[in-house]
Amino acid sequence: MDARKRKILSAVVDMYIRTGEPVGSKTISQLPDIHVSAATVRNDMAVLEELGYLEQPHTSAGRVPTFQGYRMYIEELSGGSELPPEERAQLDEMLGDEKNLTEDLILQSATAALAQITQCATVVSNLAPKYSVITKVDLIPTGKRVYVVLLITSDGKIKNRACRLQFDLTPEHMEFFKNFMEENLEGMSVSELSEERIEQLVMAMGTYMITLSPLMQGICEMSRDLQKNELYVTGEQNLFSCDELDKAEVAKFILHKQDLSGLLDDSFQGIKVVFGKEGDFVIGNSSMIVSKYQKGDHTAGSLGVIGPMRLNYAKIIPYIEYFTDKISHLITDEADVSPVIGMNEDPNVES
Amino acid sequence: MDARKRKILSAVVDMYIRTGEPVGSKTISQLPDIHVSAATVRNDMAVLEELGYLEQPHTSAGRVPTFQGYRMYIEELSGGSELPPEERAQLDEMLGDEKNLTEDLILQSATAALAQITQCATVVSNLAPKYSVITKVDLIPTGKRVYVVLLITSDGKIKNRACRLQFDLTPEHMEFFKNFMEENLEGMSVSELSEERIEQLVMAMGTYMITLSPLMQGICEMSRDLQKNELYVTGEQNLFSCDELDKAEVAKFILHKQDLSGLLDDSFQGIKVVFGKEGDFVIGNSSMIVSKYQKGDHTAGSLGVIGPMRLNYAKIIPYIEYFTDKISHLITDEADVSPVIGMNEDPNVES
């Protein structure tokens, strides 16, 4: 494919993104940096159509990019531009006071900022940190035969569960439980805390087993929660004010946002673009641009934008790259400094 | 307004609910219990239109009920039918094993069941219990200068917040805090726990004030959470499969469901019906039917159904009445028996 065809393809996609109308040969030929006639453009477009980059809604209409066409266009872009300093400053300002923020807050303000400038929905999948460790287990009596088990992890997550027992616990029982936890659970990695492991621990409790097993059941449920990845979505409203998207599909998406995790946690590098209805992603005519962020040397999660397929990729891709970069730095630094203020009661956090 | 007009109005609303088409005089005159000609029906309909119960989309179309028309129709109904035993049995079964359930679970299964049989969205506003008391405050060190404050209430709610202090606490500080809480906070009603009250307590701490005030700040935030009413919404999908409702409005509603609390907590008795766009309720062409449930002698919350205005009121109203009655009994009984298993980490709970 020669340079002119590439240029024409780019121009078609660009124009289509701007206008939403199928693009004709005449329009392209009139562009300042296209120096050939409409007829020539027509010939090239016919070839681009054969190659699968463009298509016609009907015989006498202009051309519209295919998925493949968009992909090619995006690839051309992504090598490109660094963000100009003034935009960078603007983004920094939107991110707010970066210091002293916790990981959750950093992610929240990043998604909020991104949603606002792109006028799209933004999504973050924050992987359950693999190195997180249980730092504290506590047991608090709160009523007749009701006890609250409290679980705190090294990355600042706090979980609690109330458990009803068959008998009230003696001080000896309480003592045993606390010691047992200190010896066996505290210091253990959350990812090790499988159901089998808990089963084993219950067995190891000996005569206390029967009385205390509901507590262990509670711990089991909490550890399952802790191992789930978190998914935030913000700016869903923006999808509804976009008339290229089917409202019913958007609604379905919002109600099943969890389904995204598969797409987001997929292994990939750099920028990934997913188009609606091309794969598992349910909103037709939409696209999702995702990039990963790191904590130290590990992938810690991914940040993405969801909007119509006609999206200003040229602007948005650098934004996302800048944000994920920035997040990587912030959370890596932050991890060195101090534990995190818990946010596990925020209703926007789903898993 | 004579009996025949009343009957005709009822018939028109009924027919309109079934078909969704404007109803003509001929259709009505052919109904089995209408024994007058179409011309007579026409005359009556003209009167009903003058009275504001019916309207015409255009001159040569049939009649459609107005808000007032619906209201009249619903009023006629609500005196009516007890639920037949077989339906009652069916509802009971859907509610599942009623014993041993907590308040939250009762409400959840009721909304789920109601959403399923009505194919509508259901909504529950559970008022923050006014008599709820703080039973326990605990303080747990979890990291360098980081402490978790735990708050447990008599109705089984558990809240926690991590607070970062300026210094690490000495055992003496810890001791003081726990004692102070035991003396001043435990036993106090949640509703008394205003910001001013907390302010006063901070003042009363004397020399410990500066060090411990971030903890009190945390308590303040948690008490604010505890005083919020809870709002569950279920079955939102159903609204999207209903083509009389504007999807964009439904979406807006879902994203701002909190706005409902005003409508739900309003004081009223028996059944209340709100029509979309008539007042503050945003979904055009929709209606919401609400009824209150009691805990002992106090209103504890309300349960409602949201669907298209063309709703089978004759069926749904008795359902709602039955459910709220049942819920009232269950939660009143349950309160006597045992404290509640906490559910405050459920992501569906909003406030």
Added chain:
DNA sequence: GTTAGCACTCAAACCGGAAGAGTGCTAACA
């Protein structure tokens, strides 16, 4: 390889008439 010219295609917009549902009014009837 590029371009102008031309015939062709197709969607969208427009128009006008016919069909049909339903009304309001009037005059007759019990």
Added chain:
DNA sequence: TGTTAGCACTCTTCCGGTTTGAGTGCTAAC
């Protein structure tokens, strides 16, 4: 006086035909 049949009228909806215009593919000339 209330009820009914009849009739003219209104208004939406549907259908088919025509027009318009944008855009194409092909061909022949440059």
